[in-house]
Amino acid sequence: MSTLAAxxxxxxxxxxxAQRLATVRHCHLSERPMVFIPLRLAGEAAAPLAAMVGTDPxxxxxxxxxxxxxxxxRFAFAAELAxxxxxxxxxxxxxxxxxxxRGAEPYERCADAPQLLVPGRSALAFTLLLGRSTRFRRAEGxxxxxxxxxxxxxxLTFFAQRARHPGxxxxxxxxxxxxxxxxxxxxxxxxxxxxxxxxxIDPPPGTTGADAAREAEDPLVWPPAGPATDPGxxxxxxxxxxxxxxxxxxxxxxxxxxxxxxxxLDPTWRLMWRAVDLLRGLPEGRGASARWExxxxxxxxxxxxxxxxxxxxxxxxxxxxxxxxxxxxxxxQASYDAQRAYDDPLVMAAYRLTGEAFTxxxxxxxxxxxxxxxxxxxxRPLLTVRTGxxxxxxxxxxxxxxxxxxxxxxxxxxxxxxxTLKIVKGMGRGKVATPGAVPEVGDQVCYxxxxxxxxxxxxxxxxxxxxxxHGGPPPEYVPSTEDDQEEWS
Amino acid sequence: xxxAMPSPAAEAAAVVDAVLDDLxxxxxxxxxxxxxxxxxxxxxxxxxxxxESGEPLMIVAQTNEQVDDLIVRLAEEHPGLPVGxxxxxxxxxxxxxxxxAAVGTKLPELGDPAVVVATAxxxxxxxxxxxxxxxxxxxxxxxxxxxxxxxxxFERALFVGDPGQLDPFSVVDGDRWAGLSWDPLQSAVAVxxxxxxxxxVHRLPVSWRLPAxxxxxxxxxxxxxxxxxxxxxxxxxxxxxxxxxxxxxxxxALEEAASGGWALYELPSRHTLRTDAEAVQAAALLxxxxxxxxxxxxxxxxxxxxxxxxxxxxxxxxDQVAAILAAGPPPGVTVDTAxxxxxxxxxxxxxxxxxxxxxxxxAFHLESGRLCVLTSxxxxxxxxxxxxxxxxxxxxxxxxxxxxxxxxxxxxxGWEANQAVLAHLAGHRVEAAPLR
Numbered sequence: 001m002s003t004l005a006a007x008x009x010x011x012x013x014x015x016x017x018a019q020r021l022a023t024v025r026h027c028h029l030s031e032r033p034m035v036f037i038p039l040r041l042a043g044e045a046a047a048p049l050a051a052m053v054g055t056d057p058x059x060x061x062x063x064x065x066x067x068x069x070x071x072x073x074r075f076a077f078a079a080e081l082a083x084x085x086x087x088x089x090x091x092x093x094x095x096x097x098x099x100x101x102r103g104a105e106p107y108e109r110c111a112d113a114p115q116l117l118v119p120g121r122s123a124l125a126f127t128l129l130l131g132r133s134t135r136f137r138r139a140e141g142x143x144x145x146x147x148x149x150x151x152x153x154x155x156l157t158f159f160a161q162r163a164r165h166p167g168x169x170x171x172x173x174x175x176x177x178x179x180x181x182x183x184x185x186x187x188x189x190x191x192x193x194x195x196x197x198x199x200x201i202d203p204p205p206g207t208t209g210a211d212a213a214r215e216a217e218d219p220l221v222w223p224p225a226g227p228a229t230d231p232g233x234x235x236x237x238x239x240x241x242x243x244x245x246x247x248x249x250x251x252x253x254x255x256x257x258x259x260x261x262x263x264x265l266d267p268t269w270r271l272m273w274r275a276v277d278l279l280r281g282l283p284e285g286r287g288a289s290a291r292w293e294x295x296x297x298x299x300x301x302x303x304x305x306x307x308x309x310x311x312x313x314x315x316x317x318x319x320x321x322x323x324x325x326x327x328x329x330x331x332x333q334a335s336y337d338a339q340r341a342y343d344d345p346l347v348m349a350a351y352r353l354t355g356e357a358f359t360x361x362x363x364x365x366x367x368x369x370x371x372x373x374x375x376x377x378x379x380r381p382l383l384t385v386r387t388g389x390x391x392x393x394x395x396x397x398x399x400x401x402x403x404x405x406x407x408x409x410x411x412x413x414x415x416x417x418x419x420t421l422k423i424v425k426g427m428g429r430g431k432v433a434t435p436g437a438v439p440e441v442g443d444q445v446c447y448x449x450x451x452x453x454x455x456x457x458x459x460x461x462x463x464x465x466x467x468x469x470h471g472g473p474p475p476e477y478v479p480s481t482e483d484d485q486e487e488w489s
Numbered sequence: 490x491x492x493a494m495p496s497p498a499a500e501a502a503a504v505v506d507a508v509l510d511d512l513x514x515x516x517x518x519x520x521x522x523x524x525x526x527x528x529x530x531x532x533x534x535x536x537x538x539x540x541e542s543g544e545p546l547m548i549v550a551q552t553n554e555q556v557d558d559l560i561v562r563l564a565e566e567h568p569g570l571p572v573g574x575x576x577x578x579x580x581x582x583x584x585x586x587x588x589x590a591a592v593g594t595k596l597p598e599l600g601d602p603a604v605v606v607a608t609a610x611x612x613x614x615x616x617x618x619x620x621x622x623x624x625x626x627x628x629x630x631x632x633x634x635x636x637x638x639x640x641x642x643f644e645r646a647l648f649v650g651d652p653g654q655l656d657p658f659s660v661v662d663g664d665r666w667a668g669l670s671w672d673p674l675q676s677a678v679a680v681x682x683x684x685x686x687x688x689x690v691h692r693l694p695v696s697w698r699l700p701a702x703x704x705x706x707x708x709x710x711x712x713x714x715x716x717x718x719x720x721x722x723x724x725x726x727x728x729x730x731x732x733x734x735x736x737x738x739x740x741x742a743l744e745e746a747a748s749g750g751w752a753l754y755e756l757p758s759r760h761t762l763r764t765d766a767e768a769v770q771a772a773a774l775l776x777x778x779x780x781x782x783x784x785x786x787x788x789x790x791x792x793x794x795x796x797x798x799x800x801x802x803x804x805x806x807x808d809q810v811a812a813i814l815a816a817g818p819p820p821g822v823t824v825d826t827a828x829x830x831x832x833x834x835x836x837x838x839x840x841x842x843x844x845x846x847x848x849x850x851x852a853f854h855l856e857s858g859r860l861c862v863l864t865s866x867x868x869x870x871x872x873x874x875x876x877x878x879x880x881x882x883x884x885x886x887x888x889x890x891x892x893x894x895x896x897x898x899x900x901x902x903g904w905e906a907n908q909a910v911l912a913h914l915a916g917h918r919v920e921a922a923p924l925r
Contacts (some may be wrong), residue, residue: 323634458613
């Protein structure tokens with residue numbers, strides 16, 4: 001936790017209301033997101049009990065497994081879920097745009113992409129498990145399932161894996177999205193409770209956030225947001241209802257289970273849409289839109305892969321796939337951090353406090369400074385900035401600035417309050433700087449040692465050329481009927 | 490014990506010979522080297538040995554500084570050996586490397602030297618030439634995904650490194666790969682040995698850097714099953730002060746460190762920010778006082794004054810380093826994080842304890858490698874600056890990391906290593922001066 005976030009939490013405790021950590025929204029929010037609240041049967045790793053899902057706050061779909069220990073019923077549930085999720089997802093494939101690329105063929109990208117919202121991290125993990133338990137199923141042979149089930153499994157896996165990609169918004173956990181923008185007076189662990197988190201951020205009139213959060217801890221008023229259910233509810237309401245269904249399976253008994261879980265899901269459903277409204281109240285940051293573009297690209301690429309009949313995602317990454325995913329994630333993390341700081345002075349302030357960034361007033365500017373001779377002559381304008389920030393940057397550190405994103409500067413000297421910089425990138429080929437390209441004396445500027453620059457990664461061997469140090473080439477994947485066997489399923 | 494123990498030098502030489510003997514017999518050879526056990530000497534010697542066979546050799550190091558150090562050592566030991574250095578385009582050749590290696594950004598620019606040295610990152614871009622031999626230096630600092638990028642370039646390799654130092658890390662969450670034998674976040678050696686469990690692993694048995702007062706402590710805390718000993722006897726190394734002291738707490742801490750090899754400069758218990766102003770100031774003042782006392786180090790290398798260049802202050806975080814620098818230590822004293830002090834050596838070190846003033850003990854702060862690096866950089870003495878109450882903090886925070894399937898258990902346990910070091914430091918405790 002940064003010092004600034006710690007201060008915000010202390011303030012929240014003192015004032016009883018959540019404090020803003022951001023001035024803009026750092027995640028894209030779709031105009032038509034799909035809220036998905038899964039519940040799991042206690043004591044089982046991946047036995048779905050119920051789900052509330054839909055895109056219309058007024059009309060949620062409630063899907064229930066009246067006996068979650070019955071595997072046939074589980075996959076009937078998955079087929080029902082597919083009937084709601086797949087049309088939503090596939091609806092975004094119709095409209096595409098052509099993206100031009102320098103030095104490469106243009107390609108088609110979906111104009112918009114689906115967005116799933118789940119209550120919290122554990123729901124996200126459950127989505128991943130649900131994907132894993134369904135994507136290897138088959139529509140024929142023993143234990144056949146509806147053909148839509150494995151397709152749903154692949155989509156759920158895609159969404160849940162993508163959620164681990166820094167800055168992606170295809171699948172968001174509401175508690176994480178809210179905690180990114182507000183600090184509460186409770187611990188990070190308590191923030192994982194959606195009801196108390198929203199209690200802090202948006203308490204009912206007349207109460208403080210602290211009081212609202214305390215009330216949210218009562219599972220009778222605010223049932224847990226899942227996938228784990230309240231043990232009291234399990235023992236007193238759910239178990240008798242399931243037992244009744246087992247003794248006399250039928251619509252009436254199933255309806256009794258459904259009514260029972262509805263009481264647990266309804267409050268969370270309302271909270272989810274309140275979370276959406278709270279997040280919509282913030283203007284979207286520039287970087288969030290840019291990252292959504294990448295998300296749309298990723299969505300399009302996966303849809304194509306699916307259409308071409310590729311195999312389901314493997315259970316584990318191979319050596320090469322793991323290294324390449326790690327490299328992509330690290331790059332995404334660096335650019336996510338940089339973009340958030342550049343989009344938001346409140347995020348930048350944390351870097352200013354640690355001395356990795358500073359703001360100040362330009363006291364001297366030499367826009368005509370150049371290095372090299374003749375054709376090798378390059379414009380390298382010099383700036384001196386007076387700042388009150390505790391600058392801790394070494395000479396030669398590369399800096400970026402939110403005001404001129406294409407430029408890169410280098411620290412020449414830090415002398416007390418005066419920082420001298422040299423602009424080393426983004427000055428163009430002209431003999432003199434274009435007007436406005438170099439800050440003038442008196443301008444307010446901000447520079448930070450954060451880079452959003454794309455650096456191509458070094459190449460990895462092809463999977464079939466995995467070297468001996470990493471176990472040699474992996475055996476080729478042959479689909480088998482045993483793919484769907486899991487200890488826990 | 491019946492029969493004299495072999496001398497440290499003979500013992501170490503026997504291991505080096507065994508390593509060189511094993512090289513042609515195996516696809517890979519691993520050498521574990523505790524702090525200051527002559528890792529670079531081994532690398533330089535093996536490079537000469539392999540170059541003699543006439544086959545070209547690639548050397549993979551992890552940082553530009555390590556590459557430069559190796560080139561300097563190679564030029565000293567094997568003056569006739571043509572050496573090349575691959576580097577990024579913005580690399581500025583430091584004075585100590587000038588004229589000792591052909592420098593270029595691509596292999597063809599180097600001519601055809603017998604040995605080419607570069608960082609792992611640079612090698613990943615070097616193209617698809619295949620080398621019969623490679624030496625991978627600091628292999629425990631290297632992430633296995635980096636090894637994956639370069640392993641296709643060599644047929645056989647010698648992997649050398651210190652298993653007790655900091656593990657490689659990532660800014661992203663790598664849980665999804667935990668337990669996989671090729672987990673990209675594991676070190677190169679960990680992945681190599683999981684796939685090739687029959688490769689020989691040698692261990693250098695003697696630390697030439699650590700004094701007799703420190704080697705047993707570091708060995709027991711951080712290398713519980715692969716111990717090593719000091720190359721010198723107790724009393725062979727001494728630290729004396731030419732200038733008299735004033736019996737302040739700082740003087741007493743320094744005198745304790747000079748006589749016993751260790752001192753714990755203990756501030757009163759308190760929860761603080763990471764950049765604890767009092768602890769930071771104490772670290773800087775201890776360094777100042779140390780320089781004022783005109784220390785002289787007496788060792789097997791003779792009698793030498795301990796100048797500011799031979800003193801380092803180490804901390805866990807970059808902001809702590811910045812705060813110590815701002816507190817004004819004497820010019821010339823190195824102040825840096827554990828990560829960047831890896832592989833370096835000083836006469837006296839002053840360490841800001843990673844758990845000092847903390848309310849919790851996270852995995853980052855409990856990582857045994859961090860404390861190991863900080864407490865194993867010195868030839869003579871180490872002064873640890875810490876707030877009281879760390880043992881209680883440790884007791885309140887047993888390691889709570891989830892246990893994952895198929896992840897080999899790693900020793901030492903950070904929690905236990907921390908306790909072991911603190912237990913030893915308790916015997917060298919000096920209470921801080923009361924605040925004015």
